[in-house]
Amino acid sequence: MRIGALEAGGTKMVCAVATEQGEILERESFPTTTPEESIPSLTSWFAERNVDALGIGAFGPTCVDPKSPDFGTILETPKLPWRGYALRAAFVDALDVPVGYDTDVNVACLGEATFGDSRGIADLVYVTIGTGVGAGVMCGGQLLHGMLHPEAGHMLLNRVPGDEGPCVCPSHDSCLEGLAAGPSIERRWGAKGFELADRPEVWELEASYLAQMCYNLVLCYSPRRIILGGGVMHQEQLYPLVREKTLRYLGGYITAPELEDIDSYIAAPSLSDNQGVLGCVELGRRALAAASA
């Protein structure tokens, strides 16, 4: 079987073909422009490769409820050409194969839980910290959707005393994305993260916000592991800081064997930035299995 994978991001579209076992056979990226420009070359790419099924992980907000008439449609995004675009339907129509669909962060979570070091962990949170912050959540083996999908990247945080930096979120005064995503680091310190690698105060502050986030994630989802990915986490000095501060925020309130091994509890992605693509493969595999059942 040849499973197609489409990681539909706000800046690029990553296409791949893989086996059901997650072996990536081919992979290519295209810039995300408008549906009129992007979609025909994407559908042709998959059609030429004769995929038996496709899995799509899309930027949000998007409708991930298979029972809704809007399933697979991009919703109120600031990327205006995509607003209201029926992304999944375009591939169903062009390819006539089973198409699975979820958010970009849920597929990254699924990729790690299926093919990564977190294989078999049924309660897993995957957070990407980059130009925005997004969380994919698996509870009891099911990806969490609810009425829309989680948007935990906008949870409230407490401003760290002394931090006068702006909250760059246009909708909220004191939210995670506004205080801790890449653009917030750049606005606060006047340079991009990778240019600030040798400024410990930058990462102390960033780690405090990410530790507040991890604290809330532990309390809300009680996951068995939290994976932190995305461009900001390329500053690997963050991991030990976030782990230490998370335990301090928890203050011993939650006791669980998983927390005693904090180095594996708060972990880096394990799939070399293929977690999203591989999650799409698993979505596609499931769509095919459901269609054949």
Add this chain to the structure above:
Amino acid sequence: MRIGALEAGGTKMVCAVATEQGEILERESFPTTTPEESIPSLTSWFAERNVDALGIGAFGPTCVDPKSPDFGTILETPKLPWRGYALRAAFVDALDVPVGYDTDVNVACLGEATFGDSRGIADLVYVTIGTGVGAGVMCGGQLLHGMLHPEAGHMLLNRVPGDEGPCVCPSHDSCLEGLAAGPSIERRWGAKGFELADRPEVWELEASYLAQMCYNLVLCYSPRRIILGGGVMHQEQLYPLVREKTLRYLGGYITAPELEDIDSYIAAPSLSDNQGVLGCVELGRRALAAASA
């Protein structure tokens, strides 16, 4: 079938017998003292009534993982006589019937989702705001457990500017339970909630904290409804205030049809304080069905 229900709370134990359809036939409360004192009279109560199964909703922290050797054991509670007590096992041994087990807040959530106005809502959060704050969570029809169970009552909140009241949580500086549970209201205003009913500033502030909570619940769980129960919510003037402030915190960021009907989105319990008992009935019914399968 006669299903037993035990709502095991920190101050009282509510016992009931009901039909599978949720008709409560008999009900009695006992004070929660020590296991040695409490348990024999509770097991006799159910044995005399010949129940075919039992459901238990217990105060936390407690182990709700059926695969764990600690399933049904009370964990690191400040109620010392109960720490490490194998609550479920005591009833399995005494009654020799199938026994379902979950947290007190998860059973309240299950009761509302099975027998209440939220019947059929698969993504539901039930929050009790009383001497503490606890949240029971159902995602995609499954009660959320994870490595322990949610403890969302201790999520971080932002202190409302001008509020100089103490955070009464012994573990955290700025958490929901510490800022908004009953004891916090009493410490801040020098009187109990019901004595403060005619002081609008009390409920404005309380509603701000509960709205921050609802905002975080929407972002983290994306529920189709949030039910607010517990003693503090007997001040019914809170509901419209919490609804209005939650929408303000969200700032239009999440659009979903459910949020457009905010009066049913943030709702009061619908089962006249029987939601916990009825959730236990459903747990017991499920345990019986699983044992007969």
